[in-house]
Amino acid sequence: MPNKTILQGINEALDQSMEKDKTVVVYGEDVGYEGGVFRTTAGLQKKYGEERVFDTPIAEAAIVGSAVGMAVNGLKPVVEMQFSGFSLPAYNQIVTHVARFRNRSRGKYHLPMVIRMPYGGGVKALEHHSESLETLYAHIPGLKLVIPSTPYDAKGLMIAAINDPDPVIFMEPKRIYRAFKQEVPDEMYEVPIGKARMVRKGNDITIIAWGALVREVEKAMELVPNVDAEIIDLRTISPIDQDTIINSVKRTGRVLIVHEAVRSFGPAAEIISLINEKAFVYLEAAPRRLTGFDITVPLPKGEPHFIIDPEQIAYEVKNIMAFEA
Amino acid sequence: MLFENYDPLKGEMLQILDHEGKIVNDKLEPKINKETLIKMYHTMVLGRVADEKALQFQRQGRMLTYAPNIGQEAAQVGPMAALKDNDWLVLAFREFNAMLFKGVTLEQAFLYWYGNERGSRYDDDVRVLPINVPIGSQINHAAGVAYASKLQKKDEVAIVFIGDGGTSHGEFHEGMNFAATFDLPMITVIQNNQYAISTPRHKATKAKTLAQKAIAYGIPGIQVDGNDPLAMYVAVEAARERAIKGEGPTLIEAVTYRIGPHTTSDNPKLYREDEEVERWMKKDPIQRFKKYLIDKKLWSEKKDEELHEEHKQNVLETFKHVEETGDVSLEEIFEHTYENMTPNLVEQMEYYKEYLKQGGNE
Numbered sequence: 001m002p003n004k005t006i007l008q009g010i011n012e013a014l015d016q017s018m019e020k021d022k023t024v025v026v027y028g029e030d031v032g033y034e035g036g037v038f039r040t041t042a043g044l045q046k047k048y049g050e051e052r053v054f055d056t057p058i059a060e061a062a063i064v065g066s067a068v069g070m071a072v073n074g075l076k077p078v079v080e081m082q083f084s085g086f087s088l089p090a091y092n093q094i095v096t097h098v099a100r101f102r103n104r105s106r107g108k109y110h111l112p113m114v115i116r117m118p119y120g121g122g123v124k125a126l127e128h129h130s131e132s133l134e135t136l137y138a139h140i141p142g143l144k145l146v147i148p149s150t151p152y153d154a155k156g157l158m159i160a161a162i163n164d165p166d167p168v169i170f171m172e173p174k175r176i177y178r179a180f181k182q183e184v185p186d187e188m189y190e191v192p193i194g195k196a197r198m199v200r201k202g203n204d205i206t207i208i209a210w211g212a213l214v215r216e217v218e219k220a221m222e223l224v225p226n227v228d229a230e231i232i233d234l235r236t237i238s239p240i241d242q243d244t245i246i247n248s249v250k251r252t253g254r255v256l257i258v259h260e261a262v263r264s265f266g267p268a269a270e271i272i273s274l275i276n277e278k279a280f281v282y283l284e285a286a287p288r289r290l291t292g293f294d295i296t297v298p299l300p301k302g303e304p305h306f307i308i309d310p311e312q313i314a315y316e317v318k319n320i321m322a323f324e325a
Numbered sequence: 326m327l328f329e330n331y332d333p334l335k336g337e338m339l340q341i342l343d344h345e346g347k348i349v350n351d352k353l354e355p356k357i358n359k360e361t362l363i364k365m366y367h368t369m370v371l372g373r374v375a376d377e378k379a380l381q382f383q384r385q386g387r388m389l390t391y392a393p394n395i396g397q398e399a400a401q402v403g404p405m406a407a408l409k410d411n412d413w414l415v416l417a418f419r420e421f422n423a424m425l426f427k428g429v430t431l432e433q434a435f436l437y438w439y440g441n442e443r444g445s446r447y448d449d450d451v452r453v454l455p456i457n458v459p460i461g462s463q464i465n466h467a468a469g470v471a472y473a474s475k476l477q478k479k480d481e482v483a484i485v486f487i488g489d490g491g492t493s494h495g496e497f498h499e500g501m502n503f504a505a506t507f508d509l510p511m512i513t514v515i516q517n518n519q520y521a522i523s524t525p526r527h528k529a530t531k532a533k534t535l536a537q538k539a540i541a542y543g544i545p546g547i548q549v550d551g552n553d554p555l556a557m558y559v560a561v562e563a564a565r566e567r568a569i570k571g572e573g574p575t576l577i578e579a580v581t582y583r584i585g586p587h588t589t590s591d592n593p594k595l596y597r598e599d600e601e602v603e604r605w606m607k608k609d610p611i612q613r614f615k616k617y618l619i620d621k622k623l624w625s626e627k628k629d630e631e632l633h634e635e636h637k638q639n640v641l642e643t644f645k646h647v648e649e650t651g652d653v654s655l656e657e658i659f660e661h662t663y664e665n666m667t668p669n670l671v672e673q674m675e676y677y678k679e680y681l682k683q684g685g686n687e
Contacts (some may be wrong), residue, residue: 034523034595057493057529058460058521086459089495124389124440128458264669293673295662300389300440302653304687305677311686 003181009151010040010116010172013158014078016188018048021076024162027054028063028080028116037082038118038177060090064115068097071111076162084119084171085128091136098167099142114161118174119147120212120260122307124300131297132211132261137169138238138270144168145237146193149214151182153235156191164193173211180215196241202230205254205320208245208271210234213258213308220313227317237267245271246278253284254320258313263291285323290316327353327563328545328575333536338580339560340550344608346616348555355559357406359623364426365406365554366618367632369398369611372422374636375431376585379438382644383589389440394421396552396584399610400516402426403557404484404577407565413474414453415467415485417460419516419583423486427453431643441651442661461491464500464513471509471574482510482568484561490521492538493529501576505542510568512561513576516551518583523596539576551579552610555617582608655681 004012018024026044028036032055035042045053056063060081067077081087087094094115102110121130137145146161146168148154154172161168199214204227209217214233221229230248234241249255255275257268268289275287290308298306331337341350348354357365376395382388394401401423405414414420414427424434428451437444437456445455454470457463467485474481491497492515504511515535519526532538539546545567549560557579564575582605586593593602618624659666659674666674681687 029521030523037522037590055524055528057524058490059493059495061495089459089462126390126458127456263673293659293677294667294669295658298653298658299437299442301651302442302658303440305653305655305658309686312680315680315683315685 001183001185004151004155004184005178005181006148006151006154006173007038007040007177009148009155009184010158011042011044012184013155013162014041014044015047017159017162018044018052020188021162023074024076024078025052025070026078027056029056029058029082031055031080036080038174040116040172040177041080060086061093064090064093064098067113067115068093068101068111071113072101072109076112078114078116078162081115081117083129084117084133085131087115087117087133094137094143094169095140099140102166103142110165111167112165114158114168114170116170116172118177119171120173120175121297121303122175122212124303127299130303132259132292134171134237134259134261135266138267142167144193144239145171146235147171147173147211147237148235149173149176149211149233151184153191153197155184156189157193157235159188160190160193163190168193171211175212176215191235194236194239194241196244197233197235198244199231199233200229202228202252204228204252205256205317206230206232206245206248206252207256207258207313207317208232208234209258210237211260213260216308216310217258217313220310220317223310223314224317227321229317240271240274242274242278245274249275249279250282253282254323255287256313256316256320257287257289258291258308259289260292260308262294263289264294266291285320288316288320327559328547331547333534333539333546333548333578336533338548338550339556340553341555341559342553342613342617344613346613346620348617353559355555355562357558361406362618362623365402366614366624368402368422368426369554369614370632371431371636371639372398372401372425373611374633375421375435375640378637378640378644379435380585380589387644387648388438390588390590391438392419392588393585394419396605396609397516397518397581398422399554399557399614400514400551400579400581401486403554404512404514404561406554407558407561408484409481411452411479411481412565413467413470413481413483415463415470415483416454416456417463417486417488417491418456418458419488419518420486424453427451429453431639432647435644435647436651439647439651441653442657461487461494461496463487464497465503467511467513468500468504468509471504471511471568472507474510475507475571480569482512482565484512484514486514486516488521489515489517489519489526489535490524490529491515492535493521501538501542501574504574505544508571508573510571511574512564512568513574514561515576515578516581517578518581520583520587520597522587522591525597534578536576536578542576544574544576546576546578548578548580551581552608552613554610554614
């Protein structure tokens with residue numbers, strides 16, 4: 001099987017979906033002729049033409065709002081927000097319309113659309129290019145939120161997202177777009193939305209992460225070789241895979257959630273609530289979260305203070321393992 | 326009146342100093358004093374040298390992403406020269422020369438692109454809002470600044486810059502309409518550098534000019550040769566007069582060209598021909614302004630060489646200082662979130678300090 005990057009996995013998913021399904025259209029700022037500022041959509045316009053793959057004016061609300069109309073009228077739009085930090089001009093459309101069309105029309109209309117957005121820090125970028133805004137999207141009823149961490153999942157989740165009858169926010173961990181390769185099948189396949197991935201089985205502690213931080217957790221475990229950790233890549237933030245989380249915590253009794261999104265009211269808070277509701281009596285230590293601080297992501301000179309690295313994850317694991325009630 | 330004589334629908338564009346550096350419209354040649362003319366030129370050369378060096382620094386891995394201004398110096402400096410010290414400058418992100426003219430220091434301007442927020446903390450008496458990355462949103466800020474000026478009967482205006490790409494954004498429309506509706510003392514300069522990253526202007530709007538968008542707001546709009554510092558000066562001077570008299574905002578489209586990439590992350594060879602770039606390099610704003618100053622006996626080739634050398638040294642030394650002092654402390658990333666740090670933030674910072682104390686890694 002050929003080795004591919006996350007970026008290639010996404011590109012291939014878009015390519016094959018467009019090939020197979022004439023209703024799939026791909027558009028956004030710079031995605032057409034240039035193939036995207038990260039080259040995620042490279043080659044698609046040449047192959048499928050300017051009507052199905054096109055550059056738009058800089059107008060995120062128009063990009064998402066028009067996708068609503070297209071989805072209502074028989075197309076499957078896959079649109080790009082150039083960076084998640086620039087998705088906010090479209091946030092009104094996403095929250096007030098994308099998430100609600102099915103409910104509003106009592107099922108007459110549904111929106112099979114995907115909103116792609118590179119997200120996350122660690123790429124030494126300017127302001128608004130490093131945010132992790134999972135919370136803003138996971139909090140909205142009617143949206144699904146998917147984040148791959150491997151090339152295999154990137155391809156399979158993108159195909160699943162395009163085929164999904166409901167709108168999917170697809171956040172792409174740009175820091176690891178090209179960081180590593182993995183064997184990815186050439187044929188089309190789906191990775192189910194709503195199912196977490198068991199990265200590694202273990203008995204001492206459950207560590208939950210997603211996106212670029214999954215690899216950081218894996219690296220961290222080399223620093224604490226005596227700890228037998230179970231690592232879960234959540235992959236879908238919403239709807240959350242409760243079973244995988246709860247079953248794991250019931251066995252390990254200890255849990256650490258790691259995310260780059262800022263701390264307060266973030267995904268870890270939701271996950272810990274679930275654990276408290278459904279696995280409280282199994283806990284051997286207070287659940288903990290290692291997250292972005294409650295601040296604006298610093299510009300690159302201050303960003304190293306903000307970014308979560310394997311050493312910090314290992315430090316937290318040791319804290320939890322040392323917990324005594 | 327100036328604006329009535331240049332109808333954007335008829336493709337009429339204001340130009341005073343042509344590509345060769347010759348005055349082609351002597352009736353409109355502005356009477357700018359010698360000091361200001363020299364300051365304009367100095368700033369443009371400093372901006373150019375700083376841009377070229379910044380691109381080098383970036384390639385050497387010493388500077389982060391950088392958005393160069395090469396070719397757009399006149400579109401920025403001409404307007405600023407026509408304004409007063411108490412006027413406000415509301416930025417997008419490609420206004421390095423306008424910032425320098427207005428009193429942002431080279432060190433501050435570099436520090437921002439070096440990746441340090443202190444580079445957006447300009448001196449107290451410098452009326453410049455920080456660089457504004459979300460496209461188009463700054464127009465509304467400028468409208469608010471202008472509203473406050475008007476309400477408080479202050480004799481001042483707000484100038485706001487935006488790119489051609491920014492005019493596609495909803496907020497451009499909202500801000501322009503808002504400012505026009507309340508006759509606000511605002512001047513909008515569109516730096517039409519022909520590209521929104523890779524997307525050429527003609528693929529972003531059917532409008533023949535961007536200046537004509539003013540018609541829908543009921544205000545004057547004018548297309549100006551953006552590589553002509555004198556024409557830009559004259560247009561903004563007239564717009565300021567309107568604004569101060571309470572006649573409302575003006576839309577000025579500076580027709581120029583982005584000689585460099587969108588930012589250092591961009592490769593323009595993917596979407597445009599070298600010949601096009603070369604064509605525009607012949608319209609260079611600095612060359613034509615230099616010729617104008619030499620013809621006026623205000624400048625010489627010898628002085629020019631000295632100035633370039635002086636600026637080169639200045640840029641190298643300033644950037645060295647930025648590298649020596651540009652680190653950001655842990656406290657700094659927390660302490661500007663609110664006036665006072667919340668208990669949450671104190672706890673998070675202390676947690677991290679404890680982690681570092683235990684031998685943790687930054």
